[in-house]
Each structure stands twice: as structure tokens, then as C-alpha cells.
Amino acid sequence: MPNGTSPSERSFFRPKTMETGRHESYEQAVEGEYVFRIDRGGQSPFDTYNEATKELQGIIRACLEDNKSSRAHGSLWSLSTVAVTNGRLIDNTALRLAFEVPSAIADPAYAGDTAKLRFVECGNSVAALNDYLFANGLSIKGCGSNNGQTIAGALSTGTHGGAYRFGAMQEMVVGLHLVTGPDRHVYLERKSAPVMLPAFAQSIGAEFIQDDTLFNAALVSLGSFGIIHGIMIETRNLFALNAVRFRHPYNDRLKAAIAACDPTMIPLPAEAEAIPRNNPYHFEIFFNPNEGTPPSDAIVLVMYEADYDPATYVAPAWNAGEPGLGASGLDIMGALVGRIPSPLNKLAVPLLNTQVNQEFSPYFKKAIIRDLFRGEKTLGRTLACGVGMPLARAIEAMEIAFKIYEDASVVLPLILSHRFVKGTKALLGFTRFETTAVLEMDAVNTPETRAFFNKVWEALDAAGIPFTLHWGKYSAFLTPDRVRDRYGDSTVDQWLASRERLLENVAVRQIFNNEFTARVGLAN
The missing domain is CATH 3.40.462.10 (FAD-linked oxidases, C-terminal domain)
Structure with missing residues (x-):
């Protein structure tokens, strides 16, 4: 059994040798995956959320100790190998909590409606999020052509949908909770568009960072910025x-x-x-x-x-x-x-x-x-x-x-x-x-x-x-030169530098590299 797993935890390690993804578009040899059990309501939702953060940190620690690469995944909807690695996968699809946000811990400078903010856990599928919001008279602002992806996977790869005057799915995201090492996790927003007070980050035990460049880098992170655990989204009334x-x-x-x-x-x-x-x-x-x-x-x-x-x-x-x-x-x-x-x-x-x-x-x-x-x-x-x-x-x-x-x-x-x-x-x-x-x-x-x-x-x-x-x-x-040609050296360098700033250390950066990011020149 890999380090960091025990029967008392909500997660467990499941050996497997191959991952093919939903569309059978690739074959990836793997050692296995960590899987989370469904929450049975044994404690308050917020305590459950914070315990899951600790488990995710424990998984990162185990991968570091065993020198194994790691990659969090959702529904494995991608047709590329962006979401897989030859080490250990982390199946987060059972992490499905969703929270209303108390207005008292929202920043008074927030330009939107705090009643329409929701903090959602990474394993929520778009379908599950739709159902949750529908019960509250709310809707997401944009969607891909179907609803099977997890919200974290969709935004990490830039899933675009077709709301042509709104934008891709990541445009509804205004805050990110990233688990960036065994001893570090951060709650990240744009400085130019504040949403929450530091008290929110404190409630989940996270370091509070407001930085436009870091946020814009982490928004489409290809799974390389650690583990996205929670996502603050803006919703709208049902339409x-x-x-x-x-x-x-x-x-x-x-x-x-x-x-x-x-x-x-x-x-x-x-x-x-x-x-x-x-x-x-x-x-x-x-x-x-x-x-x-x-x-x-x-x-x-x-x-x-x-x-x-x-x-x-x-x-x-x-x-x-x-x-x-x-x-x-x-x-x-x-x-x-x-x-x-x-x-x-x-x-x-x-x-x-x-x-x-x-x-x-x-x-x-x-x-x-x-x-x-x-x-x-x-x-x-x-x-x-x-x-x-x-x-x-x-x-x-x-x-x-x-x-x-x-x-x-x-x-x-x-x-x-x-x-x-x-x-x-x-x-x-x-x-x-x-x-x-x-x-x-x-x-x-x-x-x-x-x-x-x-x-x-x-x-x-x-x-x-x-x-x-x-x-x-x-x-x-895509090759490293073609990625730089299309996005510009400055943009790629900012993304790589942001990754260095957010991930805890060089060793953590190494375990969140994979063959895909190496092939396109994004594995620093």
C-alpha cells in the first residue's frame, strides 16, 4: 500500500495498470489512483471540506515520499493526455460539496451580487452543479456542449462552450482554492476584482493571495498547479x-x-x-x-x-x-x-x-x-x-x-x-x-x-x-516552440513563473509534471 493511505481515511488507493479516458482516445500506463469515498454526512459540510484538504495534502506527501508523479482528474473527459500521468492519479469525483457564501465575509468592494456566489468542490460535474443551482433558482453562465465534465476539469483545460458574448467556462470563476503542497494551500483571487475578505481563506485554513497574474495563470492550469479543491463561481438567475x-x-x-x-x-x-x-x-x-x-x-x-x-x-x-x-x-x-x-x-x-x-x-x-x-x-x-x-x-x-x-x-x-x-x-x-x-x-x-x-x-x-x-x-x-509562438514568450514565462510561486517547492512541481506538459514545454 502506498504511503499516506489507511482504512480510517476517506480516500483509498486502488491499483490499476491502464487508463484510457472516456473517449478511448489514448492509453496511459499508471500505477493506480487514489479514490475518495462519497461523503456520508458524518460531520458538518465545512469540516468535511477541510478534512478533504488535509487528505489531498497527505496524498501529495505520499507521492513525494515514494517519488511518484501525480495528477488530479475528474471525469476523464479530455481527449488528450493532459489529465493523466504514468504515476498515481487522484480521482476527485466524489468531492461534491457546494456552499452559499455568507455576505459578511465578502469584500465590500466586490462588484457583483454575493447572493449569487457559490463555492463548489472540484468533483462536482456540470450536471450536478446545474441541479444544485436549479434548486436555488440560479444558473451557470456558460456551458460546454454537454454536462459530464467536472467543473475543475472543464476550466483547467479551457472548455469554451458557445456563450459567445460571455466567454469560456472559466470566465465565471472568481476564486480558486489550490492545494499546492503537503504543507501549503492557497485561496487565490484577482487583486483588481476582490471578492472575499481574508476571513474566508482563514475558514478553510488557506493562505490568502490576491494577484491578477497568478490568478490568470492558475485559471487554465492544465492540472499543473497542484490540486484545485474549491472554486468560487458567479452564477446568474435562471433564464x-x-x-x-x-x-x-x-x-x-x-x-x-x-x-x-x-x-x-x-x-x-x-x-x-x-x-x-x-x-x-x-x-x-x-x-x-x-x-x-x-x-x-x-x-x-x-x-x-x-x-x-x-x-x-x-x-x-x-x-x-x-x-x-x-x-x-x-x-x-x-x-x-x-x-x-x-x-x-x-x-x-x-x-x-x-x-x-x-x-x-x-x-x-x-x-x-x-x-x-x-x-x-x-x-x-x-x-x-x-x-x-x-x-x-x-x-x-x-x-x-x-x-x-x-x-x-x-x-x-x-x-x-x-x-x-x-x-x-x-x-x-x-x-x-x-x-x-x-x-x-x-x-x-x-x-x-x-x-x-x-x-x-x-x-x-x-x-x-x-x-x-x-x-x-x-x-x-503542439511543441514548445509552437506554444511560445502562439501565446508569446512573455505569457508563457509568466505562467511558468506563477507555477513556481504557487507550488510549494521544486519537488512538488516535479510530481505535477506529466508527459503532456513536458511535450509542450510547460514542465518547469
Whole structure:
């Protein structure tokens, strides 16, 4: 049994030899993982939270004593190896507490509404957080295309969602509780945006730090800043979304809407044309390249904010075995695995297109975030890549992807899409452009798929299109030089220096390195 484990603790060590992740996109040899048991309410929630902090510190101490690398993980939703290591994993999915924040320990200078602040433990899935907030008449501000990720994992990799005037999921975070060594843990905020008084940090036994650079570095940390235990988030009142998915010709009008990032330029189908369009929320364009390169039609998904009325609201019906209404291309690929032949050839294209059309059927629904962005059902090996770029290069980039697919000699189950997201302050947030257009490439995981992704990256680079890659998705293109080229030497150096300041010592930094961060030049 590794050091630091005993039957009296809430956590235990479970030997295992291999981790594959939810989407079977990688295989990682491991020694095993520490797992937390579900809290059974034996003590007050805050005491339970603080005891978990001590256990997390004990796990770090054990890894140091045994000279083993460590990595905290949630739902293992990532398609890259960012969340794993060849040593010991820490499964935090049972750490699911959530707290209201007493206004008496909020900073009087806080610009928001303290009643809407929540302090949530790292293992809460987005789905669990949605349910908790719903019971309080509240909502998260932004969400990815589904709700299976843990909140800590989603923000650590920059999960972007599609709230294009709000930003990626990390934008709702205003405080972080980081376990940064066996004898150190910190509560971190921006100095320019104070939220809590020192008394809050004292209540969890943490060192209180207000520093913009440190916070912006830790916000998208790739799991390298220790263990995120607690997250202070800003929520909002429940609101509804009028969501419309429909086909529209891929013509100059649609291209103009993409170039302007303005969904109001696209006419809605007759059944939805009367909805108010003064408050757009989500804008996404899907393409099936097996219908043409480019196809004559795109699949458009737009959402407009609307009032939420609890007296009349009825959640739309959903079969939990199907992609949710806010499904991404990856959700669709997961649903198609097992229903289409492999390998594909041109004779199978009509069947593939029929299946895609069924999964992307038109709809007009009014729903809250909790009921729109729901868990995908992955049935096999899928792969996805998210390429962030300036809005002005979005159409050019998509046309490059079309051309590469046209020239390919294989038929791929593949969806290409654009999602649009407001830029982030996080130092290594991949949505770093003022308005980031995210070219999504979603497919079944095959050598041909990976070759296609690589050709697109190379062609975008050759065209001089500046781009970043989603840390939690396939990103084999990244090297230390390319990371520095895309984020800038100063930004990368600030991130690395912040990591040095926050982690307790050199030995702790070493155990929170992994092969992924070493490969991209972020393991100092």
C-alpha cells in the first residue's frame, strides 16, 4: 500500500495498470489512483471540506515520499493526455460539496451580487452543479456542449462552450482554492476584482493571495498547479434559451454572419421567426463535408435568451441514450459509432449522411441550460480537435479544411463546425483572441482521422493563420516552440513563473509534471 493511505481515511488507493479516458482516445500506463469515498454526512459540510484538504495534502506527501508523479482528474473527459500521468492519479469525483457564501465575509468592494456566489468542490460535474443551482433558482453562465465534465476539469483545460458574448467556462470563476503542497494551500483571487475578505481563506485554513497574474495563470492550469479543491463561481438567475437548429444555404449571407459573428443576420425558419432576437447567446455552424466540399447547406444552431417562468416551464423530452439538444459534432460521432460500417468507402456515404441528418434534425425548443447541454453517449473511439483563431480568419480556415478533405483519398465520419467565444484573460486560455472562432473537427478516431487533422494544422500554419489548440482535445501539433509562438514568450514565462510561486517547492512541481506538459514545454 502506498504511503499516506489507511482504512480510517476517506480516500483509498486502488491499483490499476491502464487508463484510457472516456473517449478511448489514448492509453496511459499508471500505477493506480487514489479514490475518495462519497461523503456520508458524518460531520458538518465545512469540516468535511477541510478534512478533504488535509487528505489531498497527505496524498501529495505520499507521492513525494515514494517519488511518484501525480495528477488530479475528474471525469476523464479530455481527449488528450493532459489529465493523466504514468504515476498515481487522484480521482476527485466524489468531492461534491457546494456552499452559499455568507455576505459578511465578502469584500465590500466586490462588484457583483454575493447572493449569487457559490463555492463548489472540484468533483462536482456540470450536471450536478446545474441541479444544485436549479434548486436555488440560479444558473451557470456558460456551458460546454454537454454536462459530464467536472467543473475543475472543464476550466483547467479551457472548455469554451458557445456563450459567445460571455466567454469560456472559466470566465465565471472568481476564486480558486489550490492545494499546492503537503504543507501549503492557497485561496487565490484577482487583486483588481476582490471578492472575499481574508476571513474566508482563514475558514478553510488557506493562505490568502490576491494577484491578477497568478490568478490568470492558475485559471487554465492544465492540472499543473497542484490540486484545485474549491472554486468560487458567479452564477446568474435562471433564464431560458430559445434554441433553433435548422439548415441554411452556405452562401454569402451565411458567410457574412460568420464574419460578423452575428446570428441575427440569418433568417430563422417560420416556426421560430417571432422569437425576440435582441439578446443572442449561442452561435454555431456545422458542416458535413461528405455532402460536398463545401456542402450546399450548413446546419445552424442559434440560441436567444428569454425569460424563465417556473409556472409554465416544461423541460423538453430527451432520451438519455441520444445526444442532447446542444450536441456538438463529437456527440454526433459518438452516437454513430456502431451504426456505420468501418472502414468507410464511397458506397457508404449515403448511409452516413442519412445518419448524420437524423442526429442533426431541425428543432425549435425553449429550455434552460440544464436541459439543453446534456451528457453525450460515447459508444467507441472518437477524436476531436478545437482550433482557436481570430474571427477574421474563420471562413478562410474552413475553406482550407474543405479543400484538404476534398483532396483526401478516404471517407471519414467527420463533422466540421465553427463555434464563437469571447476572448479570455486566462494566460493559457486557448480562446485568447478578442472574439475566438473555434474550428471544431470531430470524428471517429482512426489513423486517417489523425492524418487529416495534421494536414489541416499544417495548411493553416502555411497560410499564416494564427491559431491555438484546445488543451483537452487532440493537439499533437503542439511543441514548445509552437506554444511560445502562439501565446508569446512573455505569457508563457509568466505562467511558468506563477507555477513556481504557487507550488510549494521544486519537488512538488516535479510530481505535477506529466508527459503532456513536458511535450509542450510547460514542465518547469
